[in-house]
Amino acid sequence: MARTTDAVAALFEAAGVETVFGFPCEQMDPYYASLAGSDLRHVLARSEASATLMADGYARAARTIGVVDGVSGPGAAYMSVGLCEAAGASSPVLALTGGNDRETRGTGVIQDGDNEAILDPFTASTADAETPDRAVAAVEHAVREATTGVPSPVHVNLPEDVMAAETDREPRGDVDGTYPRTRPAPSDDSIAAITDLLADAERPVIVAGEGVIRAGASDALSAFAETADVPVVTSMNGKGAVAETAPYALGVVGRWGFCQVANDAVADADLVIGLGTRFGELTSVGWTLVPEDVPLVHVDLDPAWLGRNYEPTVAVRADLRATLDALADAATGDADRAARVDDLAADRADWRAAHEDDLTSDETPVKPQRVVGELNERLPADAILVSATSFPGFFSGAFYETETAGLGYLQARGSDGINVCLPQALGVQVARPDQPVVALSGDGGIGYHVADLETAAREDLPITVVVTNNDSLGSSKMSQLGAYNVDQSTDFHDGVDYAQVARGFGCAGERVTDPERIGPAISEALESDEPTLLDVQVDPYAAPPVLVE
Ligand SMILES: Cc1ncc(C[n+]2csc(CCOP(=O)(O)OP(=O)(O)O)c2C)c(N)n1
Ligand SMILES: [Mg+2]
Numbered sequence: 001m002a003r004t005t006d007a008v009a010a011l012f013e014a015a016g017v018e019t020v021f022g023f024p025c026e027q028m029d030p031y032y033a034s035l036a037g038s039d040l041r042h043v044l045a046r047s048e049a050s051a052t053l054m055a056d057g058y059a060r061a062a063r064t065i066g067v068v069d070g071v072s073g074p075g076a077a078y079m080s081v082g083l084c085e086a087a088g089a090s091s092p093v094l095a096l097t098g099g100n101d102r103e104t105r106g107t108g109v110i111q112d113g114d115n116e117a118i119l120d121p122f123t124a125s126t127a128d129a130e131t132p133d134r135a136v137a138a139v140e141h142a143v144r145e146a147t148t149g150v151p152s153p154v155h156v157n158l159p160e161d162v163m164a165a166e167t168d169r170e171p172r173g174d175v176d177g178t179y180p181r182t183r184p185a186p187s188d189d190s191i192a193a194i195t196d197l198l199a200d201a202e203r204p205v206i207v208a209g210e211g212v213i214r215a216g217a218s219d220a221l222s223a224f225a226e227t228a229d230v231p232v233v234t235s236m237n238g239k240g241a242v243a244e245t246a247p248y249a250l251g252v253v254g255r256w257g258f259c260q261v262a263n264d265a266v267a268d269a270d271l272v273i274g275l276g277t278r279f280g281e282l283t284s285v286g287w288t289l290v291p292e293d294v295p296l297v298h299v300d301l302d303p304a305w306l307g308r309n310y311e312p313t314v315a316v317r318a319d320l321r322a323t324l325d326a327l328a329d330a331a332t333g334d335a336d337r338a339a340r341v342d343d344l345a346a347d348r349a350d351w352r353a354a355h356e357d358d359l360t361s362d363e364t365p366v367k368p369q370r371v372v373g374e375l376n377e378r379l380p381a382d383a384i385l386v387s388a389t390s391f392p393g394f395f396s397g398a399f400y401e402t403e404t405a406g407l408g409y410l411q412a413r414g415s416d417g418i419n420v421c422l423p424q425a426l427g428v429q430v431a432r433p434d435q436p437v438v439a440l441s442g443d444g445g446i447g448y449h450v451a452d453l454e455t456a457a458r459e460d461l462p463i464t465v466v467v468t469n470n471d472s473l474g475s476s477k478m479s480q481l482g483a484y485n486v487d488q489s490t491d492f493h494d495g496v497d498y499a500q501v502a503r504g505f506g507c508a509g510e511r512v513t514d515p516e517r518i519g520p521a522i523s524e525a526l527e528s529d530e531p532t533l534l535d536v537q538v539d540p541y542a543a544p545p546v547l548v549e
Contacts, residue, residue, distance in 0.1 A: 002167065003164065003166060003167075004164070004167050005034035005035075005158075005163045007169060008136060008163075009038040009040055011136065011171040014173075015064070015065065016064050016176065019040065019042075020043070021045055021052070021055045021058070021067065021427070022068050025072070025098050025111060026098075026110075026111075028069055028158075028160075028163075031098065043430060045452060046451035048071070049078040050426075050451075051069075051423075052078075052081065052093060053085060053420055054066075054426050054455075055067060055093045055094075056086045056089075056091050056424055056427060057424035057426065057427025057430075057431070058427035059093055059151075061384070061407060061427070065093070065094055066091070066092065067093075067094045067096065068094070068096070069096040069098065070097060072097050072112060072113050073112050073113030074111065077113070080118060081417070083123060085417055087121075087152065088414030089214075090302070091153065092147050092152060093154075094142050095123070095155045096155075096156055097157045099159040100159060101159055102159050102161060115155070119155040122153060124153065124154055125145055125154050126154070126157070127142065127155070129156060129157065129159065133167050135158055135162050136169040136170075138156045140171050144181070147180065147181045148179075148181045149182065151180065179214075180215060183322045184319050185323075186318035191323070191330055194297050194314055195327070197313070201270050203268055203269050203270045203271070204228075205230065205232075205271070206221070207235065207272060207275065208233070208276065209234070209241075209274070209276040209283070210237035211238075211300055212238055213240070215319055215321045218240075218242065219405060219406075220328055224327045225242060226248060228331035229338040229340075229341050230273070231250050232248055233263075234262075235282070236252055236411055237277075237413040238277060240404075243403055243408075245402075248341050250344055250348055254283045254285060255282050255285045257544065258547070259398060261347045261348045263289060265344060268291075272296045273297040275320060275323075275324070276299065278300075278308070279309040280309070290310060297316070298310065298314070299320060300316075301318065301320065355369065355399065358373075359372065359373030359399060362516065365539040366513070366515045366518065366536055366538045367538065368391060368395045368539070371395070371440075371468055371538065372399045373399065374519040375400055375438065375440070375522065376400060376401055378523050378526065379438060379522075379526070380526075382404060383408070383436040383526075384432065384437050385440060386411075386421055386424055386438065387410070387440045388418055388439075389413070389416050390442050390444070391474050391542075394475075394545075396409075398545070407428075410428065419449060421441045421446075422446060422448075425463055425465075426456055437464070438463070438522075438526075440468070441466070441468070442473075443470065444473045444474075451505070453465070453501070453502050453507050456531035457506030457507050463531045465534070467533060467536065469536060469537055470540040471492050471493075473492075474540060474542075474543075477490040497535060499533055499535040502531075502533035508525070509533045510533075512535065512536045512537065513537045518536060
């Protein structure tokens with residue numbers, strides 16, 4: 001017999017999870033006691049929201065389920081913030097809430113709440129563990145559900161008396177936290193149908209989404225694109241699915257943070273191959289970009305998105321890596337298409353050159369483009385840039401170039417939350433201790449979870465945080481002025497010094513006003529073992545190109 005939570009901790013260990021995240025509460029004491037006796041590392045975050053976002057970043061970077069714990073009621077409500085992002089991005093996060101004893105809940109006990117109801121909208125399943133045996137089974141099932149098929153967040157409520165009780169329920173031996181557990185292969189007919197369409201196409205384009213990254217299919221996509229001479233554009237979520245320095249890579253397509261050459265390639269295509277993309281509003285510029293009269297291939301594991309926004313000529317519900325391996329095997333080169341790839345690569349180089357003045361601008365206050373230009377110069381090929389949404393995301397989406405296919409760039413497009421960047425990046429850094437991880441955030445975004453700078457210092461996470469500080473919610477300001485010619489509640493107190501805030505939390509911090517200092521400061525931060533925040537004073541009037549539909 002063992003304590004129920006001993007069995008749960010053993011299950012996580014058996015599943016290959018090394019680190020879990022959370023924020024304690026009385027109800028969870030049995031779980032924390034079990035963690036203390038296990039090999040699992042528990043990272044204390046500064047809120048359940050940031051703990052959940054760390055678990056999300058960890059799940060994406062470790063390619064294993066991310067586990068987070070928090071208190072019933074308020075903790076569950078905070079966890080919903082992280083699960084909102086995980087749900088939108090098909091990221092497998094398991095949320096454990098420490099519930100009140102079965103005897104007392106619902107009677108006015110502390111920290112009470114209907115945790116299943118709170119988290120139901122953001123999870124593929126929620127469970128309330130009625131007995132110790134059922135608790136182990138529920139966690140085991142949740143791990144399976146999160147990692148089988150389309151990865152998804154899941155939730156289990158564990159009442160304290162259940163956790164503290166004993167069980168001899170052993171986890172099944174084959175429990176595995178890595179994902180995807182299954183890789184449904186496409187039919188031969190599907191591959192033949194795509195290959196046939198490709199044989200007739202002169203101007204095909206691949207639109208790759210985050211599904212490619214989640215399936216670990218980046219190498220297969222790169223091989224297919226290279227062999228078949230097909231250019232690749234990505235959604236913002238799919239950015240980095242192929243190395244953006246590869247000749248066939250045209251960068252991000254869409255309405256924000258896009259490369260014009262990518263948009264033009266889709267508009268001009270005679271075959272569109274959508275891979276692990278939802279063809280969402282941003283990616284498709286309000287569903288105006290994909291030509292109506294051309295064949296469209298859509299490959300996705302998720303039936304909810306397959307064909308939802310465009311009627312596919314060929315629809316394939318299958319694992320992306322299995323599909324891309326098969327397509328790469330069947331692919332043949334085409335001299336005309338290869339020449340077109342070269343032309344488009346030249347167009348992309350021209351497009352970059354047209355922005356070179358901004359990317360190297362020595363103006364003060366600093367142009368945000370210069371910050372991205374310096375990140376390009378200074379980050380090594382194995383770095384992971386975790387960008388906030390909003391202006392930092394617009395600029396980095398367009399101008400940052402990933403040099404390695406895979407998880408080189410992350411932006412919280414699962415929820416579009418400006419809050420996500422810092423805790424998500426910390427979760428990535430936990431999973432990839434030997435890779436440089438850089439968080440790029442606006443000043444509005446950094447404010448949400450700024451206390452997690454203390455987590456970074458305490459946990460020795462050598463992250464580099466770059467804040468583009470414009471003393472305002474710049475994107476909101478631009479939007480209000482554009483739509484209603486008002487500017488309401490978008491300015492912060494002038495001169496907030498996030499570098500000083502970082503030092504207060506135990507990190508290194510530097511305020512940067514001189515554009516010449518940005519690059520060296522980034523390099524020094526990357527070389528240092530300390531978490532470092534660079535507060536770069538940027539031009540409050542710098543606006544990125546946005547297509548308004
Ligand atoms: C959690 C959350 N709240 C509100 C928004 C709406 N929103 C989008 S951009 C933005 C402004 C972001 O400001 P900041 O992080 O300072 O970046 P900036 O645009 O100034 O560079 C807001 C409030 C959001 N996307 N997410
Ligand atoms: Mg701002």
